[in-house]
Amino acid sequence: MSEEIVKIKGSAAGGLQLTFAPQATFASIYDDIRAKLTDGNGFFLRGTLVQFPREVFSDDERSQLTKLFHKYGLIFRPLESGTASHSGHERHSFASSLLDQETPAATATALPNWMNEAVAAAENAQSEAPAAEPDPAPKATAAEPAARPAPAESAPEPPAVQEMVVVNRTLRGGQEIRTQSSVLVCGNVNPGAQIIAGGSIDIRGTCRGVVHAGAYGDTSAFIVADQLIPTQIRIASLIARSPDAPAGSNEQSAGAERASIKDGQIVIEPIKR
Amino acid sequence: MSEIFVITSGKGGVGKTTTTANLGMGLAMRGKRVVLIDTDTGLRNLDLLLGLENRIMYDLIDVTEGRVPYKKALVRHKKVDSLFLLPTSQVKDKTAVDPEALVKLCNEMREEFDYILIDCPAGIEQGFKTAIAAADVAIVVTMPEISAVRDADKIIGELGRAEKDTIKLIVNRIRPQMVENGDMLGMDDINDILSIDCIGQVPDDEKVVTSTNRGEPCITMSDSLAGQAYRNIVGRLMGENIPFMTFPKPGFFEKLKHVFGH
Structure with missing residues (x-):
């Protein structure tokens, strides 16, 4: 896959997070996002939270994007700078590696929603519990192609899972x-x-x-x-x-x-x- | 007390329209007042199967849009005079019928008829939703074939979502010999997946093709296996307890002949 202008992946807050190619202009970013929103049928569930690193855009650009996302029922919000540490775009997204290697062509156009959520939750696990003791047995990755930098840790599921x-x-x-x-x-x-x-x-x-x-x-x-x-x-x-x-x-x-x-x-x- | 049936399947070509025509004919031959409503707008066929194409003056769209009263659009069958057809338009499309208008129409018709049979289009889109809107009972037609069963399953789910909970199953175009040889899904396999009340097992019968071309449903033919199966279904719909047909198997001697190469 060549370098994309806009990358989407699961974020800490359980929504999606955007990262951008460093040299991209605002116009190209805007067009790319619009294209993704128009053809990504079912990928962007209404009400999903979309986040991006705050420092990338000017106020004006930000409000343009907010309007665009709002049109498609998505919430667009800058990421708090404290959690922005993992916004680098060099990291592989779990979802896209799955797409490349696991999923048959039939589903390759739109990432199924469950994966989307799974990614969100997995990222959640990484960024919210950095202090948790290292997972003793990263079994999950053994059969998984080694695209993912850290295993999907078993520990912190989203809360209220008991029922x-x-x-x-x-x-x-x-x-x-x-x-x-x-x-x-x-x-x-x-x-x-x-x-x-x-x-x-x-x-x-x-x-x-x-x-x-x-x-x-x-x-x-x-x-x-x-x-x-x-x-x-x-x-x-x-x-x-x-x-x-x-x-x-x-x-x-x-x-x-x-x-x-x-x-x-x-x-x-x-x-x- | 009249009943409204919708005949549906999801997949095309399994015999919805044939079933509608035969059941309608069968109920009418038993002296019931029956109306068949074709909702397959744009691809109407029910009139052909009944041999009534050249008698159509008005259609369902004219009625639901209020241009004529429904009695003016009804076509009486040429042989069985308690059977009526409300044909649909061949030029409009499925969006032309408003579900609420159809419900209203059916409720009006309840006064006049014992049975109202609605022939549903294939698919799960608007046409399907419109067709099922008025129904008391849904009859799902399927075939012993994996894709037809899969689609029937989906349709049953959709019917459940539309709160149509009385669902009956008809398995059409069974080829007993293939089932025997294990080349075709058997009734057990189908019941296993669909698990709804089955009211009919109709064998594949060449007479269905000839009767379709002639515009006379095969239920009128005394020598047709499928016709017999449809007569049984009509009886079951009227509350009779009729055992399922057993299909004639090649007898012992015929098998023996095969063995000895005759």
């Missing part, structure tokens, strides 16, 4: 559960459905959709289902998918199974319940 979301129905194609807590589904998760949880996922039924546990970096999260035959399993920053079985072979697992991270890999093992 659990209970879904008392079958999740059908196109439906999505997105939460920072754990999820219990009493019903099936059909192909095309998605669960993105900050905690663990328990499915009392058959899981055929996409499930992401520990979406905010919790590598101790796990996924349990009576029948675990998902399209994709994601735990923290690891992704596994079901093997490409020959068409028509209808493989059914015998009983309940549990997926969790062991030695930097997603491992699925049968359990009793």
